[in-house]
Amino acid sequence: MTAYLKKECMEYMRTGRLVILSLIFIFFGILSPAIAKLTPWMMEQLADDMEKSGFVVKNVTVTAVNSWDQFFGNAPMELIVFLLVVGGCFAAEYKSGVFVFAVTRGLRRGKIVLAKILMLTALWTLLYGVCFLITYGYTVYFWGSDGVWNLASAVFFWWLFGIWAVCLFILMATLLPTVSGALGGTAGVVIGVYLLSLVPKLSDCLPTYLMNGMSIVTRDKVPYDYTVSALVTGVSAFVFLISAVLVFRRKQL
Amino acid sequence: MDVLRVENLKKSFGKKQVLKNLSFAVPEHTVYGFVGRNGAGKSTTMKIALGILAADEGSVYVLDEKVKYGNAKTNRVIGYLPDVPEYYDYMTAGEYLRFCGQLSGMNKKEIRERSGKLLELVGLADEKKRVKGFSRGMKQRLGVAQALLHKPKLLICDEPTSALDPLGRRELLDILSAVKEETTVLFSTHILSDVEQICDRVAVLEQGEIAVEGTIDEIKSAHGDGNVSLTLGNADAFDKLLTRFPELTRGMHHTLTLAQPDQLPAVLRYIADENIPLIRLERGEVSLEDLFLETIKGER
Incomplete structure (x- = not known):
């Protein structure tokens, strides 16, 4: 499996996907504090127009909370871009038939799935981490940490949601042979879970609840409130992973 | 093994x-x-x-x-x-x-x-x-x-x-x-x-x-030894041979082909008895392609 993992690393580096993803996540990392920083100026520019509509803009104050609000607001876009860039990791190998070479050399199919999951998990962790650290650095530099609570938990929960999405994507990619199928299937399940979360009794038990990191940052909720959701997310991600291995073991390559 | x-x-x-x-x-x-x-x-x-x-x-x-x-x-x-x-x-x-x-x-x-x-x-x-x-x-x-x-x-x-x-x-x-x-x-x-x-x-x-x-x-060898082709010096002898041995087929350039090589001694004996000039006697190698075509034809 180490050899296959090394191959995966080489692939992301040599095909330029790592560079593209790094640039995108660095951009998002800078974007959140930048938007927060520019908010007073933007409001000032729009003040005249808004006044005509009956809104009066006065003394816009930006704090660290605004920057983190932007960070968690951008996170879904980061995850979507991430999955779009890595979306072909199974489909390309099905199409070219290179999986057959690995399997006929005696590599167990389960190890291929595990290597892919490990690679995507490491990539998501690295990129999301870089994005967070950039936002954190700028936010602390400009506004300090006043009014920001349990940031680590909020960031962790969003990371966990990302891992859940990665595992779901891997399962879809083992089930469906095309990029559009794998990404469409992933989007379908996420939308389905989101629709389920509209049922009040279910909302705090589902993985989508973890996306609401700002409620922790602003102390509307405490990390403990996310326990059930985090457990459901962890267990379902594990189920996706096992299912992906089982599906891929029987898949005709 | x-x-x-x-x-x-x-x-x-x-x-x-x-x-x-x-x-x-x-x-x-x-x-x-x-x-x-x-x-x-x-x-x-x-x-x-x-x-x-x-x-x-x-x-x-x-x-x-x-x-x-x-x-x-x-x-x-x-x-x-x-x-x-x-x-x-x-x-x-x-x-x-x-x-x-x-x-x-x-x-x-x-x-x-x-x-x-x-x-x-x-x-x-x-x-x-x-x-x-x-x-x-x-x-x-x-x-x-x-x-x-x-x-x-x-x-x-x-x-x-x-x-x-x-x-x-x-x-x-x-x-x-x-x-x-x-x-x-x-x-x-x-x-x-x-x-x-x-x-x-x-x-x-x-x-x-x-x-x-x-x-x-x-x-x-299981599918025969291949055909034999005979090139004759006298075109008039063609009809004689073809009448005597119906299994012979006419080819190009004064050539007759014998699909069953086991008939060859009889044909050669006849050629000798009748003084028919024989220029060339060639044994054709049976090709795998012929055998393959024969096999798939037989299976159809």
């Missing part, structure tokens, strides 16, 4: 039965030609032997170990070369062989030594560019190198020459002939001249079953 043994293999795709009770065995250190027209079931048989396709019924054994679909442990001793091998385009030939060696559990030293030797054998030792820039022939030669890297006991080649130009084909056949000493080769093709050049044994797959099997000499 048989390196590969296929027993009563059956496989259908939908309503179409591709393999019907297929059985054959490949003895050690032979180049075994697996011949059949397109869609005869050659690739299906090979994929089942590699454990990447499930059989409906029957079994395949590699060195007496049963092949299991999904995770075939038998692949440890098999090298596989498909018709159009695909690679990770961003790797060089050396990097790809290193990757293959690591997957096969070889140590660094083994990989380095074996890669160097094989890249030399397939003429890619000095090739530094990535696979993306390789021609089809170069890819096929790299395919041979990767297939032989872990010194497999069985090399499965699925129509390896079909996508190559004459030069590439020649090079590949030379390589396969050269590796005959160290491994057993199962070589599927529909190019019969390739089989005649490098195979020791041959099996013709037709309608999901083995129609003919044996060494090339055995098969040829």
Whole structure:
């Protein structure tokens, strides 16, 4: 499996996907504090127009909370871009038939799935981490940490949601042979879970609840409130992973 | 000892039965030609032997170990070369062989030594560019190198020459002939001249079953010794001979052809008795192509 993992690393580096993803996540990392920083100026520019509509803009104050609000607001876009860039990791190998070479050399199919999951998990962790650290650095530099609570938990929960999405994507990619199928299937399940979360009794038990990191940052909720959701997310991600291995073991390559 | 043994293999795709009770065995250190027209079931048989396709019924054994679909442990001793091998385009030939060696559990030293030797054998030792820039022939030669890297006991080649130009084909056949000493080769093709050049044994797959099997000499002798052509100096004698021996057929340039060589002594005796000038007597070699066409015609 180490050899296959090394191959995966080489692939992301040599095909330029790592560079593209790094640039995108660095951009998002800078974007959140930048938007927060520019908010007073933007409001000032729009003040005249808004006044005509009956809104009066006065003394816009930006704090660290605004920057983190932007960070968690951008996170879904980061995850979507991430999955779009890595979306072909199974489909390309099905199409070219290179999986057959690995399997006929005696590599167990389960190890291929595990290597892919490990690679995507490491990539998501690295990129999301870089994005967070950039936002954190700028936010602390400009506004300090006043009014920001349990940031680590909020960031962790969003990371966990990302891992859940990665595992779901891997399962879809083992089930469906095309990029559009794998990404469409992933989007379908996420939308389905989101629709389920509209049922009040279910909302705090589902993985989508973890996306609401700002409620922790602003102390509307405490990390403990996310326990059930985090457990459901962890267990379902594990189920996706096992299912992906089982599906891929029987898949005709 | 048989390196590969296929027993009563059956496989259908939908309503179409591709393999019907297929059985054959490949003895050690032979180049075994697996011949059949397109869609005869050659690739299906090979994929089942590699454990990447499930059989409906029957079994395949590699060195007496049963092949299991999904995770075939038998692949440890098999090298596989498909018709159009695909690679990770961003790797060089050396990097790809290193990757293959690591997957096969070889140590660094083994990989380095074996890669160097094989890249030399397939003429890619000095090739530094990535696979993306390789021609089809170069890819096929790299395919041979990767297939032989872990010194497999069985090399499965699925129509390896079909996508190559004459030069590439020649090079590949030379390589396969050269590796005959160290491994057993199962070589599927529909190019019969390739089989005649490098195979020791041959099996013709037709309608999901083995129609003919044996060494090339055995098969040829079982199907007759080929025809005999007689070139006569006197065109007037044609009608005489044709009347006396209706099994003779008229050919070009004063030539008569005798499809049944067992009639030859009688024909020659008649020619001598009648003083017919005989310019040339030629025995035609029966070609594998004739036998193949005869076989599939008979099965239709």
